[in-house]
Amino acid sequence: MPLDKFIARTDEAPAKRERRKEARPGELLDAALDLFVEKGFAATRAEEVAARAGVSKGTLFLYFPSKEELFKAVVRENISGRFKEWNEEFETFEGNTADMVRYCMKVWWDRIGNTRASGITKLMFSEARNFPDITAFYHQEVIVPANMLIRRILQRGVDRGEFRELDMDYAVFSIIAPMIFLIMTKHSLAPCVPREYALDPERYLHSQVETVLNGICARPDGKRP
Amino acid sequence: MPLDKFIARTDEAPAKRERRKEARPGELLDAALDLFVEKGFAATRAEEVAARAGVSKGTLFLYFPSKEELFKAVVRENISGRFKEWNEEFETFEGNTADMVRYCMKVWWDRIGNTRASGITKLMFSEARNFPDITAFYHQEVIVPANMLIRRILQRGVDRGEFRELDMDYAVFSIIAPMIFLIMTKHSLAPCVPREYALDPERYLHSQVETVLNGICARPDGKRP
Amino acid sequence: MPLDKFIARTDEAPAKRERRKEARPGELLDAALDLFVEKGFAATRAEEVAARAGVSKGTLFLYFPSKEELFKAVVRENISGRFKEWNEEFETFEGNTADMVRYCMKVWWDRIGNTRASGITKLMFSEARNFPDITAFYHQEVIVPANMLIRRILQRGVDRGEFRELDMDYAVFSIIAPMIFLIMTKHSLAPCVPREYALDPERYLHSQVETVLNGICARPDGKRP
Amino acid sequence: MPLDKFIARTDEAPAKRERRKEARPGELLDAALDLFVEKGFAATRAEEVAARAGVSKGTLFLYFPSKEELFKAVVRENISGRFKEWNEEFETFEGNTADMVRYCMKVWWDRIGNTRASGITKLMFSEARNFPDITAFYHQEVIVPANMLIRRILQRGVDRGEFRELDMDYAVFSIIAPMIFLIMTKHSLAPCVPREYALDPERYLHSQVETVLNGICARPDGKRP
DNA sequence: AATGAATGAGGGTTCATTCAT
């Protein structure tokens, strides 16, 4: 590693200090996400966030003007504009809609549920009323688009005769509620409860999605197409 | 006026002040529940709780040695030990198990979901990791018994051939997840979001429970007994 | 002093704690005035003010919501509505106007210049631009009325033929400038300079006022009436 | 671009950067004077000074080891050691002493009162007690010599029979007080007060000096020689 | 020489908790 100094650097690789500077906001947001999820906004001390990011208290405020702005940045940073991309992914999906639902659940688990991003969901449910504006933003940027996405999938099933007629405004929650429940459990209760009570996420999701699919499929014999 | 003290009072009609005195802890717990649910534990000020209960700051600490103990008391007080009683209620339930599930949901909504007690659930999910011991207590006193109760009902359905074979450890969450989701939404997002996005709880619960029943019922033609 | 406890108290004399409560704001304002004058607003620590008033840091904020409000209260508290009373005093003054000017100077010295209230003047000149709103208030409540008062006295001299015609808008400063200079010197330089340079206020004021009276009196022989 | 360094430059026309380099301390002192006068020492941030001087925070500390030293340098730099030169100017003054006083006032106004250097006076009166040593220095380098200069002028008037006998220790303040008052007003209150209350400096100084001259002149008919 | 990222002591403010009344 000391040899580094003698190795020519391309223009893309900035000097150490500069590199750190660019990395700082991300490191701080990472640390903040973890701590906010674990302890809540109010109970998390700014200095802790800084320490976990490996910097001093003052440095945090070099990048975020206040603890509240840090919180908002954490949420914003982790709210993906990924729904559009996903929409397209599902637009071109071939195969039956039940598989689409299964695939949707898996993608969600891989990209959100099983990542640190899932902490944002926990955070929003816990802190929503202390941050009404960020909650409104989250609702509009995450909740509404997510509902739309699910709704479009279910509608496809109905349109193709795979699913029965559904009260669509509420049917979406048959998909969403199990996701939220899993996240809340994972971030809240699980860490405080004996290991034997832990959920196996894959098995949990499988169980939930199959029950729901069973519940909404159209075939009179209950079999799925 | 000081003579008041020496005037005999009947036991049946205690003077207002005395009645209030006995009610104090309850009023404080009520106020605390509301505020903890609304703003979180850390962001709720002890003085606010006292003020909402109509007493002074000092009085709060007369009844609860610390804010933490107040929190724990709030949880303890609002944890229904009613599962045993409910168990018996269901023990003697006559009729098919699908109706039993519907009835179970309704009872829960009337006695928990639609009351201030539902705030405890929100509270536990939000604050769990800051109160590991009370979380463990809650898990043992609420979650495990509730799971057992649901499990017994589902098992009855399976035993009677009404429901198909279920992965019972996870099937219970098909009932529980919609409940938790409803509560979290009601206490977190709903107050920050335009009215038109509000859930109609009855319609929501109906939609969820029917889908699940559809999903787990045994009849090959998909009809429920 | 311990005997105090056994001496009957009238209703007007509140219990110790209560008496202190009423005295607190005044004690704090006193302490704050001294320190703000001595060190300036920014360099004075809230805790110092509290300590000098014999209370803890927290207590200060029980009475004043912020250091800035404390500053404003200090100024407001020491800005007398005394000009009206003085006006009337001078309205009924009998004797020649030169004596009136001398009397005015003496009254000012006794009631303002030689008291802690003179610190306010120092404070305003030092901090004016950091507190534009309080400065505007001070201008309107103190400077303008004071100018008016002086002006009325000088005008009386002119009207009675005792003083020559004066550029009245500026003549008032012949009285005011020596006052301000004395105060600024007393609070700023004097404490940092060897004793032998100290001004003797009475002699200073006498010297200034007699020169000015000499300068404005009407008698062609330079004698005052 | 790195080759620049090796390209010879003539001494007559130094590159812009070099010229600026030499000017740095002066630019910093200028910026500091303005800001210290405007906001006070404590409320002025080092970074602001640097920014106004067009350099970075670090550069400030290259030239001045601390903010305090910067303050002291500002005072030192702006203290004219011109009293000696002025003394000589007045030594050779021909004409009556009243005109000498008028000329003195004008010279002061042109070279100090009406320039940024007047800020130093404001600064000293505001910050004196936080910088006792620099205040002592200022007293010795500015106040005492200035007093001497005025005193010598007044003494000339007395010696030549133009002025009456004066309490000389205090008579000097008849000249100095109006100057100080003008400066304090200009830097403190004027910027916070409606335009119509602004002093016209020339008219103000004229009014003050004529009144004083009137007050100290010897001619029994009140006329000045 | 110049920069500006990083530091951390310092100070304003909050609030759970105490205790004299």
Place this chain on the structure above:
DNA sequence: GATGAATGAACCCTCATTCAT
């Protein structure tokens, strides 16, 4: 028991100062 004035530890945030680049 009830009150609310007082406390002081804790926490957010600022900014003079340092130092790697």
